[in-house]
Structure formats: C-alpha cells, structure tokens
Amino acid sequence: MKKQKRSNKRNSGKTKKARILEAKCDRSPFCPVKRVCPTGAVERAGFFMGKVVINDEKCIGCGRCIQICPHNAVSF
Numbered sequence: 001m002k003k004q005k006r007s008n009k010r011n012s013g014k015t016k017k018a019r020i021l022e023a024k025c026d027r028s029p030f031c032p033v034k035r036v037c038p039t040g041a042v043e044r045a046g047f048f049m050g051k052v053v054i055n056d057e058k059c060i061g062c063g064r065c066i067q068i069c070p071h072n073a074v075s076f
Helices: 032-036 064-068
Strands: 042-045 051-054
Touching (some): 032 064
Antiparallel strands (some): 042 051
C-alpha cells in the first residue's frame, strides 16, 4: 500500500512567512535576526532605532529568525 500525501488546505502551495511581534521586539541596532537571515528579508524601516520589518517577498520561511531571536518576537 502506498501512502497518499495529504494536502494542507489552509497552506496549500504557499510557504510560511515570518512575522515580527512589535510588542516583544526591542529594535536593537545589532539585531541577531537581521544578521542570520539568508535572503536579507529582515529590514529596518528607519535609521538607528527604527521599526524592524520582514519583507514578505524575500522571506523563504526557513525559520532561522525564529530560532535566533532572544525575545521570541518572531513567529510564523
């Protein structure tokens, strides 16, 4: 018997995208999340203590940012 793949109807054909919870983010200028992103999807909207955002077009859903964030401010 072969196992049939089940499709996830909620997320079929889409990759998960990371989100930043602003209430938990400390907006550090040395943000480790920004440094570990392989595609450069984590960007700062402003200069020094500006808002940190994730560019949905660049995010590949690898999850590195979730693992490295010391404040647990990143989730899918």
